[in-house]
Amino acid sequence: xxxxxxxxxxxxxxxxxxxxxxxxxxxxxxxxxxxxxxxxxxxxxxxxxxxxxxxxxxxxxxxxxxxxxxxxxxxxxxxxxxxxxxxxxxxxxxxxxxxxxxxxxxxxxxxxxxxxxxxxxxxxxxxxxxxxxxxxxxxxxxxxxxxxxxxxxxxxxxxxxxxxxxxxxxxxxxxxxxxxxxxxxxxxxxxxxxxxxxxxxxxxxxxxxxxxxxxxxxxxxxxxxxxxxxxxxxxxxxxxxxxxxxxxxxxxxxxxxxxxxxxxxxxxxxxxxxxxxxxxxxxxxxxxxxxxxxxxxxxxxxxxxxxxxxxxxxxxxxxxxxxxxxxxxxxxxxxxxxxxxxxxxxxxxxxxxxxxxxxxxxxxxxxxxxxxxxxxxxxxxxxxxxxxxxxxxxxxxxxxxxxxxxxxxxxxxxxxxxxxxxxxxxxxxxxxxxxxxxxxxxxxxxxxxxxxxxxxxxxxxxxxxxxxxxxxxxxxxxxxxxxxxxxxxxxxxxxxxxxxxxxxxxxxxxxxxxxxxxxxxxxxxxxxxxxxxxxxxxxxxxxxxxxxxxxxxxxxxxxxxxxxxxxxxxxxxxxxxxxxxxxxxxxxxxxxxxxxx
Numbered sequence: 001x002x003x004x005x006x007x008x009x010x011x012x013x014x015x016x017x018x019x020x021x022x023x024x025x026x027x028x029x030x031x032x033x034x035x036x037x038x039x040x041x042x043x044x045x046x047x048x049x050x051x052x053x054x055x056x057x058x059x060x061x062x063x064x065x066x067x068x069x070x071x072x073x074x075x076x077x078x079x080x081x082x083x084x085x086x087x088x089x090x091x092x093x094x095x096x097x098x099x100x101x102x103x104x105x106x107x108x109x110x111x112x113x114x115x116x117x118x119x120x121x122x123x124x125x126x127x128x129x130x131x132x133x134x135x136x137x138x139x140x141x142x143x144x145x146x147x148x149x150x151x152x153x154x155x156x157x158x159x160x161x162x163x164x165x166x167x168x169x170x171x172x173x174x175x176x177x178x179x180x181x182x183x184x185x186x187x188x189x190x191x192x193x194x195x196x197x198x199x200x201x202x203x204x205x206x207x208x209x210x211x212x213x214x215x216x217x218x219x220x221x222x223x224x225x226x227x228x229x230x231x232x233x234x235x236x237x238x239x240x241x242x243x244x245x246x247x248x249x250x251x252x253x254x255x256x257x258x259x260x261x262x263x264x265x266x267x268x269x270x271x272x273x274x275x276x277x278x279x280x281x282x283x284x285x286x287x288x289x290x291x292x293x294x295x296x297x298x299x300x301x302x303x304x305x306x307x308x309x310x311x312x313x314x315x316x317x318x319x320x321x322x323x324x325x326x327x328x329x330x331x332x333x334x335x336x337x338x339x340x341x342x343x344x345x346x347x348x349x350x351x352x353x354x355x356x357x358x359x360x361x362x363x364x365x366x367x368x369x370x371x372x373x374x375x376x377x378x379x380x381x382x383x384x385x386x387x388x389x390x391x392x393x394x395x396x397x398x399x400x401x402x403x404x405x406x407x408x409x410x411x412x413x414x415x416x417x418x419x420x421x422x423x424x425x426x427x428x429x430x431x432x433x434x435x436x437x438x439x440x441x442x443x444x445x446x447x448x449x450x451x452x453x454x455x456x457x458x459x460x461x462x463x464x465x466x467x468x469x470x471x472x473x474x475x476x477x478x479x480x481x482x483x484x485x486x487x488x489x490x491x492x493x494x495x496x497x498x499x500x501x502x503x504x505x506x507x508x509x510x511x512x513x514x515x516x517x518x519x520x521x522x523x524x525x526x527x528x529x530x531x532x533x534x535x536x537x538x539x540x541x542x543x544x545x546x547x548x549x550x551x552x553x554x555x556x557x558x559x560x561x562x563x564x565x566x567x568x569x570x571x572x573x574x575x576x577x578x579x580x581x582x583x584x585x586x587x588x589x590x591x592x593x594x595x596x597x
Contacts, residue, residue, distance in 0.1 A: 002096075002097040002188070003069035003188050004024075005066065005068070005193075006067070006158075007020070007065055007166075007183065008064040008165065012060075013060075013064055014061075014065060016065075018067070019195065020067060020192040021069055024187070025586065029069035030048075030071060031046065031077055031079070032046065032050050032068060032082065033045025033067065034053075034068075035065055035086070035158065036061070037163040041086060041091065041158075042062065045079055047079060063164065064163055064166055067084075067095065068096075070083055074099070074121045074123075075121045080119045080120075081119045083095045085118075085127045086127055087131035088114075089131060091159055091160050091161060092141075092159045093157070093159075094123070094126050096154065098151060098171075098172070098173040099122060100125060101151035102149070102150040106148060106149075110125060110128045126157075129145035133145050138210075143169075146206075153170065153171050153172075156175075165212055166212075168186045168208070169209070173340070174338070174340040174367065175203055176189065177201040182214060184213065184215075185197065186211065189383075191383050194233075194235060198235065201218075201230055202365075206221045208221075231365070231366065235382050235383055246578070248585045249386035249390060250574055250584075251386075252384055252391045253391070253570050253574060256563075257431070258430070260395065260433060260563065263399060264402070264426055265380075273416065274409075274423075275402055277406050279375060280375065284357075286330035287314045287332075288322070288326065289303065289316045289332075290333070290334050290335075290344060290348070290351075291318075292343055292594065293389070294389040295337060295344075297470040298335055299333070299400070300466030301400065301559075302400030303315075304463040308559070309407075309413065310403075310407035312407060319334070319341065322347045328351050328354035328355075330356060331356065332356045332357070332358050333359045334369060336360070336362050337363050338592070339368055339370055340367055341369075342594060345369055348360070348372055352372065358372070360377070361396055361399050362378060363378065363379045363380075363384065363392050379396055379399055385585065386584070388474055388573070394563045397562055398563065401559065405422055405423070421557055429564075433567055436571075440571055442551065443568065443571045443572055444575040446572070447576045449531070449533075450504055453531075454481070455481070455484075456472070456475060456481055457483070457485075457498075457499075458471040458483065458506045459505060460507070461487060461514040462514055464562070465485070465487045466485075467562055467566060468486065470569065471573070472485035473485070475573040477573070478582055478587050479576045479582055480587075491525070500530065501530065501531075504531040504533065506535065507532055508535045509537070511537045519546055533548065535568050537555050537561070538552040539555045
């Protein structure tokens, strides 16, 4: 969950590195540091904010350097444990993202050879291993050193003996190279260097990248030079900035009309009607969806949609459980916003080892998940900076909807009129979401009524049950209010004990087969004196009799309404957190991409 940056070029490296690290703040961190190579290694690191690092660091001159934001895994939060780490001879510095599983063994071996360690981290062993192997060529030393490592890593190294060179390598941890003119970059994520270049190259596991200001070379584990193609990303720096919004999260909530449009464009046609999803095959007897966090709840929504429209049995598994305990058969669909989620990547690898067909739904082209699955479907959201997922969640649902329609169409379960109705409704989504966003002031007003509760429940039935789970997750993530999601019919099996006038309940009420059951559930809640906020269809004329407050979503066919409902839930969470003065884009203890198990 760390952020890595590296630079070699014609600018002052320390200025570029600080700028790059600032753009990686969304990944979460507790300390940061940079190292610049010149006649000696200039290193400065500290705990706390990057702004503080910038203000306090001395002048550091040099045209090549590396930087890092650390999220503690091995060792406490301290200056000593912050990166970069250096070799005993103070000639080599490294930054590392990931976990070295055999670091204790390696540390003992290195200490036996006289190496002295200054930190508690697993990462420091890498600097000493490279020093042990260094014989005048940094890439050779890195190649030899990584043969001793067990675990996941993205490593960037510099040496004062070769001050105009950076060497980088990855294994199961994110790393991307930025190609400039007279300068080159390496980072954990594209937004780090997007202000300088939009030309990127994605290294594969085990490939070593050697960068100088006018060249980028890749070699494989055997030292053979590789031909790697550049990709031009269609983001600009404005995509990674707030564009006038108070928080990235709010900006990304408001981007959803366009991100849903992007997710659907070129994939649906009302004329035929038709759904096109690249090379998605239809001969699936069973599907397992595996994911973590918000993506897991998107998968749960997808289960309801696929089973109803395509009549294929679907199970949804937490990646951290499935990789060890799940039944590996049929088609496995892995959902991960970043494409780098360690547990989901591990789950896919286990599925492939057992002969499963694998599909990735992700937002990042060239990410690790896309290189190990058989087939990838991209959500096309652009960068999502806020830790709490918003636009990527609704885009994941949209893609799962397209999968359901495609499979239902090709397996002849969906009639032409029914397919046309769904396709038409999906095409209307961007304008319907604009309508929902137009209710923001109303939703902010209801947030004022919720902000002082100590506990809030979210309830729903059918496809609205996972939406309730996601609504609760969003609220607890960014407002720090205890919140839980429940299937509405389950309240009487225990959670009723917690209901009183100090508890609020957000109830999702659709005009579907279980609407009357939902109204009965709300009645039971009101009998316990809890406040009820209903999220209901705009055509529902009775809901005001049951709830204390109502937020209405546009009338849409079954399942399609899940996307505007999700946006309402995001706005509730955002405005409650904003009123409570919480750090919305960087909630405590959380990071955007969880790249360690």
